[in-house]
Amino acid sequence: MEVKSLVSGRTTVENNVLIAPMAGYTDFAFRSLEISLGAGLTFTELVSAKGLFYGAKGTRELLYTGEDLPDETIYAENRNKTAAQIFGADAYYMRAACESEYLKNFEIVDINMGCPVPKVFKNGEGSALLADINRAERIVSECVKSGKTITAKIRTGLIRGDDVAADFAKMAENAGAAMVTVHGRVREAYYSGEPDFAAIEKAKRAVKIPVVANGGIFTVKDADDMISKTGADGVMLARGAVANPFLVAELTGKTTDMTLLRFVLSQLSVMTERYGEKRAVAEFRKFVPYYVKGEEGSKSCRVKLMKCESVSEIVDILKEIL
Numbered sequence: 001m002e003v004k005s006l007v008s009g010r011t012t013v014e015n016n017v018l019i020a021p022m023a024g025y026t027d028f029a030f031r032s033l034e035i036s037l038g039a040g041l042t043f044t045e046l047v048s049a050k051g052l053f054y055g056a057k058g059t060r061e062l063l064y065t066g067e068d069l070p071d072e073t074i075y076a077e078n079r080n081k082t083a084a085q086i087f088g089a090d091a092y093y094m095r096a097a098c099e100s101e102y103l104k105n106f107e108i109v110d111i112n113m114g115c116p117v118p119k120v121f122k123n124g125e126g127s128a129l130l131a132d133i134n135r136a137e138r139i140v141s142e143c144v145k146s147g148k149t150i151t152a153k154i155r156t157g158l159i160r161g162d163d164v165a166a167d168f169a170k171m172a173e174n175a176g177a178a179m180v181t182v183h184g185r186v187r188e189a190y191y192s193g194e195p196d197f198a199a200i201e202k203a204k205r206a207v208k209i210p211v212v213a214n215g216g217i218f219t220v221k222d223a224d225d226m227i228s229k230t231g232a233d234g235v236m237l238a239r240g241a242v243a244n245p246f247l248v249a250e251l252t253g254k255t256t257d258m259t260l261l262r263f264v265l266s267q268l269s270v271m272t273e274r275y276g277e278k279r280a281v282a283e284f285r286k287f288v289p290y291y292v293k294g295e296e297g298s299k300s301c302r303v304k305l306m307k308c309e310s311v312s313e314i315v316d317i318l319k320e321i322l
């Protein structure tokens with residue numbers, strides 16, 4: 001795929017390889033490392049607009065971008081290469097979130113219109129917005145009034161056979177959004193199955209703002225196929241970036257001498273600093289199946305790693321296998 005910047009109005013994203021929002025994965029540690037490996041833009045995991053409004057505990061951590069760290073560290077890049085993703089069903093709270101202190105470090109705010117989980121869906125939030133284009137339109141236009149650059153992440157619909165991406169992309173553009181990401185699956189499919197290339201392509205043709213394609217990109221070939229089948233302006237990597245943190249460098253041509261072991265050691269060190277050891281170990285467990293997959297003796301290592309209770313135990317095992 002051709003690497004290029006994404007330009008929309010006053011906002012320029014340095015390149016068109018984006019790292020998706022992923023709850024429980026795309027924290028400050030993972031995002032920072034992916035930025036250092038070439039990501040044009042990363043996203044926080046989804047954050048509740050109402051939660052921000054009522055100052056819910058924990059949201060500050062989700063939105064941390066290294067603002068207190070010295071400029072000369074790699075973390076300085078986080079500030080302009082991280083978008084905040086918010087979710088909600090109410091335009092008032094969504095705009096208030098955009099205007100809140102919590103989001104003051106973010107130029108770009110992404111609106112989640114794709115989350116399939118029942119807890120979110122039943123409140124009319126996330127992918128439920130795909131069934132109510134007027135409400136979605138009100139949310140985008142109110143958020144735009146905050147002065148932030150607003151983007152939206154949508155799916156192709158709710159149930160198999162749906163094809164709403166083009167209508168939603170058009171709606172978002174008309175309401176003032178600067179970019180749309182289309183996850184080429186319906187809610188019902190969650191994260192499985194081949195993406196609907198035709199629906200992404202239709203969305204791309206429907207608008208002038210950049211359209212980013214997402215779904216099932218695990219290799220350079222997958223990214224090339226995605227672009228050639230959809231004509232999208234860029235790609236968003238999700239599970240593919242966890243399975244291979246260097247995919248972003250392979251796609252952007254960024255040269256690096258980082259190894260998977262060094263990546264993981266840095267990640268663990270930042271996580272420990274942010275969360276304390278106990279929580280860092282617990283959070284890190286989710287990454288283990290991805291990182292040890294394909295390594296010799298991966299099954300027994302996975303079992304051992306899952307039982308670790310300290311960072312030093314994890315490091316010792318990883319040093320043996322990575």
Ligand SMILES: Cc1cc2nc3c(=O)[nH]c(=O)nc-3n(C[C@H](O)[C@H](O)[C@H](O)COP(=O)(O)O)c2cc1C
Nearest residue numbers: 020021022023045046153183215216217238239240
């Ligand atoms: C564990 C997990 C957490 C996710 N969290 C979010 C989220 O917070 N916000 C969002 O818009 N999408 C979220 N997604 C969806 C991804 O951003 C992406 O759209 C999806 O995984 C499809 O891409 P892939 O097939 O390349 O993984 C999540 C996906 C996974 C697997």
